[in-house]
Amino acid sequence: MTMLLSMGVAAAILILFIGLERTFGYRPTALDERLQRYGGRRVENFEDEMAGGFQQSTAAVAITGTVSRAIQGRSFAADLALELARADLTWKPAEFVIFQAACTVIPSSLIALVLGNPAAFVVLALVGFFIPRYWLKRRQSQRLKAFSDQMPDTITLMANTLRSGMSLLQSMEMLSREAAPPTGPEYGRVVREIGLGIGPQDALLHLVRRLKSDDLDLMVTAILVQHEVGGNLAKILDTIAHTIRERVKLKGEIRAITSQQRMAGYMLSGLPLVVAGMIMVINPKYLRAFIEPMGPWTVLPVISVFGIILGTLVMRKIVDIEV
Numbered sequence: 001m002t003m004l005l006s007m008g009v010a011a012a013i014l015i016l017f018i019g020l021e022r023t024f025g026y027r028p029t030a031l032d033e034r035l036q037r038y039g040g041r042r043v044e045n046f047e048d049e050m051a052g053g054f055q056q057s058t059a060a061v062a063i064t065g066t067v068s069r070a071i072q073g074r075s076f077a078a079d080l081a082l083e084l085a086r087a088d089l090t091w092k093p094a095e096f097v098i099f100q101a102a103c104t105v106i107p108s109s110l111i112a113l114v115l116g117n118p119a120a121f122v123v124l125a126l127v128g129f130f131i132p133r134y135w136l137k138r139r140q141s142q143r144l145k146a147f148s149d150q151m152p153d154t155i156t157l158m159a160n161t162l163r164s165g166m167s168l169l170q171s172m173e174m175l176s177r178e179a180a181p182p183t184g185p186e187y188g189r190v191v192r193e194i195g196l197g198i199g200p201q202d203a204l205l206h207l208v209r210r211l212k213s214d215d216l217d218l219m220v221t222a223i224l225v226q227h228e229v230g231g232n233l234a235k236i237l238d239t240i241a242h243t244i245r246e247r248v249k250l251k252g253e254i255r256a257i258t259s260q261q262r263m264a265g266y267m268l269s270g271l272p273l274v275v276a277g278m279i280m281v282i283n284p285k286y287l288r289a290f291i292e293p294m295g296p297w298t299v300l301p302v303i304s305v306f307g308i309i310l311g312t313l314v315m316r317k318i319v320d321i322e323v
Contacts, residue, residue, distance in 0.1 A: 068094035085210055087139040088182065096132070104128040123305060143182050144213060150183045151215045152245045159237035168223070168233070169194060186211065201227065215244045258319040265315035269308055 071077040071093060080093040091099075108124035154175060161171040169191065176188030186207060193203040204220045219240055226233045279287045290300060 064092070064094050064098065067097055068092065071097065082209070083136060083140070086143070086212065087136050088143055088185075089136075089139070096136075100129065100132040103132050123301060144211060147182050147186070147211055148213055148215060149248070150180065151213070151219075152241045152248065154179060154183050155219060155237050155241040155244065159234040159241065162234040162237070169200065182211075215240075215247070218243075254321050258321070261315075261319045265312065265319070268315070269312040272304065272308060 077093045080096060084091050084093065084096060089096075104125050105128070107128050108121045111124055112118060112121035157179075158168075158171045158175065161174060162168070166174070172187045173191050176184050176191050178184070179187065190203045190207050193206065194200055198206075201224055204223060208217050208220050219237070222236050222240060223233065226236060276287060
């Protein structure tokens with residue numbers, strides 16, 4: 001078992017250095033980023049790379065290419081690419097898979113080797129596997145919240161520009177220049193897609209696909225219906241903006257009312273971990289029998305972690321009120 005842990009640590013260190021090289025060893029140019037967004041592959045500019053002094057490692061390219069070929073054509077790879085786009089990450093699905101593998105293997109191997117406890121490797125590996133997914137979802141929710149908070153002002157500005165005589169495309173182009181991120185970059189991407197020959201309706205549907213927002217879906221649906229049957233789009237957008245403002249106000253009131261319950265849930269979920277950490281510092285022998293892989297007590301740490309996670313999810317579901 002010790003040899004297995006040592007091999008795991010060696011593999012983890014190798015993956016760590018490859019990940020660091022992938023993160024800091026290459027700086028894509030603006031042209032690369034624009035072509036990567038639409039072309040699906042990076043255009044190599046050898047003069048810029050040599051001038052900048054950056055060169056990709058052969059091992060990193062080989063591993064990334066191998067992982068990319070292994071997951072190519074699978075449904076979860078396409079879903080992962082969409083999740084990365086929603087989080088505004090320029091990573092490839094293969095790069096995220098490597099990052100997730102590193103988070104799974106490196107910390108669990110090191111801690112298990114220090115503690116000399118193989119059971120800790122399994123528990124920590126499971127935790128490390130889900131941490132990148134949690135970080136990805138967290139980044140998506142933060143970006144979506146920022147976009148949703150900007151939606152009422154964005155729709156009002158769009159309605160005012162339409163009243164002034166601008167077209168819908170000109171309105172979105174102005175938003176791409178004037179609006180703050182993430183609204184500005186997203187509408188800028190819509191404008192660029194239309195410039196590349198994609199229809200306005202399809203470009204707006206791509207926007208809804210990237211940003212999973214009910215308010216945005218309502219706005220795009222209204223624009224598409226108005227395009228088919230006609231009508232005063234500026235007035236329709238004003239009505240939608242008023243509806244979204246009232247919904248945001250109601251969500252804020254609900255969040256304020258349930259803040260005490262959410263804080264109690266966080267405290268109840270974190271209290272067992274804090275107490276266990278304090279006992280490990282004060283009297284490590286007292287808690288060592290609880291985590292040692294011997295006898296029927298081995299299953300207790302797993303049940304404890306499962307109970308904490310289940311309780312946290314239940315408490316979050318109770319205070320999660322849909323509007």
